[in-house]
Amino acid sequence: MKIKEVIVVEGKDDTRAVQRALEADTIETNGSAVSIETLKKIKHAHEKRGVIVLTDPDYPGEKIRKKITEHVPGCKHAFIHKNEARQRNGRSIGVEHASPDAVRRALKAAHVMMETEEELITREDLIAAGLIGGPKAATRRDLLGERLKIGYANGKQLHKRLMMFQISREEFFEALEQVLREEET
Known part of the structure; x- marks a missing residue:
């Protein structure tokens, strides 16, 4: 190849x-x-x-x-x-x-x-999803970064990468659902 x-x-x-x-x-x-x-x-x-x-x-x-x-x-x-x-x-x-x-x-x-000002996923979405603050946040961010192919990031970097890679709300919540399902098993 x-x-x-x-x-x-x-x-x-x-x-x-x-x-x-x-x-x-x-x-x-x-x-x-x-x-x-x-x-x-x-x-x-x-x-x-x-x-x-x-x-x-x-x-x-x-x-x-x-x-x-x-x-x-x-x-x-x-x-x-x-x-x-x-x-x-x-x-x-x-x-x-x-x-x-x-x-x-x-x-x-x-x-x-991409440098963008458009905020498809808010910081509040990240907090509500348990990706910022809380005992499992780092692990969840790690798994989410892997699913979305954007790498591991801390909470602030994650928000910025979601905007820069123009990850849609649909992509975000679909990947988050996979992460949360994996966490349960």
Whole structure:
């Protein structure tokens, strides 16, 4: 399987993981201190072929996503769940540890993050759903992020991602229902 877009990853090991999964070109950020030169490459790739950002499901990975989004709006974003990106011994989390199937699923589900003021799901909806505050909120957000293919986020980030990915109320409540059903079992 070959992919048209250029995949932005953190490093060489991530490039190898992507290339085990499919045929694709990558740009490596070399960590969270993304250089201006790298941002220029990403912008050029975005204009010519499109870009999918695939970073580790951790704080530095989020920092890279944010920097790229600020400098190159309109890129697609793919997320690998932290359980699929965990090293066998459990000590490390990263794209490089994900299976080829997990990488392909993440890339297939890539979304464009849009800056929007339209609030389809309110903060009050998140509180009422038990996604903000409460003993099970973090677990529910984790599962919801996995179902919606938007990655794990804290309460404030979740609200922002729901808006940026333009998740409809129908999609949100359908995914939430799955999460709550899973919780009961």
